[in-house]
Amino acid sequence: MTVTKAPIDRGRFSNKTVFIMAAIGSAVGLGNIWRFPYVAYEGGGGAFILPYLVALLVAGIPLLLLDYAIGHSQRGSAPLSFARLSRRLEFIGWWQVAICVVIAVYYAAILAWSAQYVGFSFTQAWGDDPETFFFEDFLRSQSTSITLDFVPAVLITMLIVWLLLIVVMALGVQNGVGATSVIFIPVLLIAFGALVVQALSLPGAIDGLQTLFQPNWVALLDPAVWASAFGQIFFSLSVGFGIMITYASYVGRKIDMTGSAFVVGFANSGFELLCGIGVFSALGFLAQASAVPVDEVVAQGIGLAFVAFPAIISEAPLGTLLGVLFFTSLVLAGFTSLVSIMEVVISAVRDKLELGRVAATLVVTVPIALVSILLFSTTSGLTVLDISDYFINRFGILLVALVAMLAVGWGIRRVPWFAEHMSRYGSIRLGRWWVALVLFITPVLVAFMLVLEVIDAVTVPYGGYAPWMLAVFGWGIAAAALLAGILLAIPKWKASTPLEAPTHDEEVIR
Incomplete structure (x- = not known):
């Protein structure tokens, strides 16, 4: 028997639990907290649960399983895994890496804002006008031009975020990525659970929940509502842009990957439901305190986090506690997601250049951190962030996922083989139902x-x-992310990097 060895230890998760926690840490992010409640409300409230569950089962989990199959079978980063499937497909992996770079650059800014607002919650520094405070006093936002006028508070906090991230990434797969998720995810659940309990005790909370969960069955006839449900599942599960491919490559051969996918998928959706309860309970209180209908205070994204919630905190009993819990939850959820995004890039660079962990971490994170700080600690940061986030999520992640499904399913026809691979040690067998979803239904959707x-x-x-x-x-x-993927796929791999995936009988120490 031939044992393939390479000079670099890629690292691995020590057990199934660490892998699942890391995957949940990636999936549970800012979008769960500030996007799902609004999307559910707009999509018909209680009726939205039906298309949401359909989307989870016919798109979210099948795509998650496809990412797992690619990474687990090919034992490499996204570019290496695709290159091992076919050299012609390597550009897809680098395209995913480029998308992760774009997201990481602006994601750190949101973490910095959230960390600042943990402190602001103690003094309610936003005063009587949270909107003016956030956009003008705190960020000094400039939306009509691009400037390099730095905002000192954001600059300092972003430096701290990147320094902490560098330390975590340098510690490696198990001691850095895995350990962070194992610690942060339970803390996040406790913090947000406490927030939900407090929010439910506020006057008007029931009105908020009725607004969220009152079913509007007519909405189910609107194709846009179904598209919204699929979009929410797609974005919140971190599928399609290399994260789950990378994480699956760190998992032992005999781990139950199919069962893990369902655990991660339903855990992510369960947390989203918890977010909806907490957020709309608080919005119900704000509506009652402002003497307006709940639908007049509903917000999402940045507006919910940094305008609506500070207004709630100012009015609520124990508002300081509510604020600390909410913004701490944003920091924890965002940091675990940022760790997973950066791991895609670091893993790819390590595989391509055969660098050690610390060297690869510095090569990757220092330039990205500099760009992040230069762009997003300025008065133009919010404008660039808003535009980049909208376009890279829709015309980056959606498009690369579609291309990957078509290339793997129809270009090299490996989906049935993936089903067999995943079913070997999986508790849930991937049969024709999964093959049909990945080849036909999910790409069409x-x-x-x-x-x-x-x-x-x-x-x-x-x-x-x-x-x-x-x-x-x-x-x-x-467009630059796609171009970067094509260009980065041109250089050849080093001779010491095997472009054939190891068999089940081979132990790869790389």
Whole structure:
């Protein structure tokens, strides 16, 4: 028997529990807390649960299983895994890496804002006008031009975020990535659980929950609601852009991957439901305190986190505690997601250049951190973030996932083989149902969502921003990620890097 050895130890998760916690840590992010409640409300409230569950079962978990299958069978980062499937497909892995770089650059800024707001919660520094405080006093936001005027508070906090991230990433797969998730995810659950308990005790909480869960069955006839449900599942599970491929490559051969996928999928959705309960209970209180209907205070994203919730904190009993719990939850959820995003990039660079863990961490994180700080600790940071986030999520992640499914399913026809691989030690057998979903149903649904997003972006310029801003930081960034994937796939792998996946009988120490 031939034992394939390479000079670098890639690392691995010590057991199934650490892997699942890391995967949950990646899936549970800012979008769960500030996007799902609003999407559910807009999609018909209680009726939205039906398309949401359908989306989870026919798109989210099948795509998660496909990512697991690629990484677990090929034992490499996203680029190496695709290169081992076919050298022609390597660009897909680098495209995913480029998307992760874009997301990491701006994600750190949101973490910095959230960390600042943990402190602001003690003094309620936003005063009587949280909106003016956030946009003008705190960020000094400039939305009509691009400047390099730094915001000192954001600059310092972003430096701290990146330094902490470098330490975690340098510690490795088990001691850094895995340990962070094992510690942070239970703390996040406790913190947000405490927030939900407090929110439910507020006056008006029941009105908020009724607004969220009152079913609007007519909404189920709207294709946009179904597209929204699939989009939410797709984005929240961290599928399609290399994270789960990378994580699965660190898992032992005999681990139950199919059962793990269902655990991660339902854990992520369970946390989203918890977020909906907590957020809308608090919004119900704000509506009662402001003497307006709940639908007039509903918000999502940045507006929910940094405008609506500070207003709730100012009015609520034990508001300081509510604020600390909420913004601490944002920090914890965001940090575990950022760790997973950066691991995609570091793993790819390590495989390609055969660098040690610390060297690869510094090579990757220092340049990204510099770009992140230069762009997003300035008065233009919020504008660039808003545009980049919208376009890279829709025309980066959606498109690369569709291309990957078509390439693997129809280009090299490996989906049935993946089903067999995953079923070997899986508690849930992947039969024809999964093959049919990955080959036919899920690609059609993703393509449908993509078409809707393109039509929407072309007909209604996003956010009312200047066309040149959308061209540069929106369409330009999305196109640059694809171009980077193509260019990075050109250099050959080193002779010591095997471009054939190891067999089940081979132990790869790389």
